[in-house]
Amino acid sequence: LLMKMPKGGTLINTARHEVVHEGQILEVFKEKPDFCYLSDVAPKNAEEIKAFLGDKYMKRAIFTQKKMGAQTLEANNNAGVAAANQIVDFFEKGVTKFQLNPFPSDESPSKKAKTA
Numbered sequence: 001l002l003m004k005m006p007k008g009g010t011l012i013n014t015a016r017h018e019v020v021h022e023g024q025i026l027e028v029f030k031e032k033p034d035f036c037y038l039s040d041v042a043p044k045n046a047e048e049i050k051a052f053l054g055d056k057y058m059k060r061a062i063f064t065q066k067k068m069g070a071q072t073l074e075a076n077n078n079a080g081v082a083a084a085n086q087i088v089d090f091f092e093k094g095v096t097k098f099q100l101n102p103f104p105s106d107e108s109p110s111k112k113a114k115t116a
Contacts, residue, residue: 002028002035010036017041026052029060040064 013020022043028035042063050057089095
């Protein structure tokens with residue numbers, strides 16, 4: 001899939017290293033001179049990527065020294081509270097604001113709640 005990215009495409013990974021096929025990243029760098037990769041989780045082959053890119057490292061690939069997101073107790077608590085509120089709103093009120101895959105209009109939770 002990475003080879004199908006548009007010209008000048010940049011992949012940004014803020015999740016975890018398992019989300020990206022790390023072995024393919026170096027191959028994409030070799031095949032696509034316009035490909036860029038930014039991650040707050042350095043891939044296991046980061047040193048190999050740095051060696052291949054040479055002086056273009058930090059222009060085409062940037063890896064932070066440590067994971068940047070949700071690393072404090074406050075951030076984790078806030079994320080948990082937000083998720084809990086979204087789940088309660090979904091089940092109590094049928095709120096689908098944060099839903100990724102919308103229901104067909106005749107199957108929405110709010111309509112089912114009214115007919116049940």
